[in-house]
Amino acid sequence: MADVETGAAIIDGKAFAEGLRARIGVAAANFAHQAGRRPGLAVVLVGEDPASQVYVGAKGKACEAAGMASFEHRLPADTSEAALLSLVERLNHDDAVDGILVQMPLPAGLDEQAIIAAINPDKDVDGFHVINAGRLSVGQEGFVPCTPLGCMMLLKDRLGDLSGLDAVVIGRSNIVGKPMAQLLVDANATVTIAHSRTRNLPEIVRRADIVIAAVGRPEMVRGDWIKPGATVIDVGINRLPPADGATKGRLVGDVAFAEARAVAGAITPVPGGVGPMTIAVLLRNTLVAAHHHAGMDAPEGL
């Protein structure tokens, strides 16, 4: 339940991600010691999308900080699909590369699904390949997309057993909403997936013990939609228009934070909630890929 004075507990994704990254750093050093090489992540960026440049830079830095090798491939926006496919094929066969990530969105004219399909599923640390989506849906081991897996780690840390809890996932994208719903079902929650055609969304959200908002609409989920004591995970990252005189607008989530905090039991802030988990889980997936690639068992508890 929310504390009457201060409101919901804050789920500190930044602190959780720092702890996870530290454990990954130790495991990566052990791997390097045993395998004689560092775990390696190749990140491919096509074009000059400013947000993608920031993400790719952050991923490279996080890799190096965790003792992993980062191989960055920055290609011009007019790169042909054949050239991109041939790079992916080269990385599939490169023994120093354990994970391959092609930064989305790709420039118009490049078929994202064709590129994802070309990545070796065992190096698909983003978990976007249909083989990994299929593995998740039938309960086989595979790579799970980083953002929903990070949300799941925060939920389990906060709530422990999720059996029988009512969860609502708002958003049905292949990279967040659908895999999130699958993970919640696998954890024995009762799951509703809401989306742009859902009727009576506030009413549906009011029934939920767990709310995952992954829509991309600033502060859409209001405080009076939240069941008292619910756990709220806000995946949205939205930049508001700049206030007078400012160069940049404020970052907000898909949940009206102050309103929801007054009612919820626990809530992730934006920034500092789900965002930092995504990169930490990418490192985790790369570490697991490296162990499988080297014929070693992946460390437990990451």
Ligand code: NAD
């Ligand atoms: P998306 O645009 O692919 O999907 C949005 C989903 O929201 C769709 O399934 C749509 O049906 C649903 N939707 C749209 N309008 C709705 C409405 N009025 N009511 C209910 N549902 C509605 O987006 P995505 O890639 O899943 O990302 C969602 C949000 O999460 C974005 O803000 C994105 O920036 C953010 N995101 C954050 C991270 C992170 O690391 N924190 C990672 C990925 C995405």
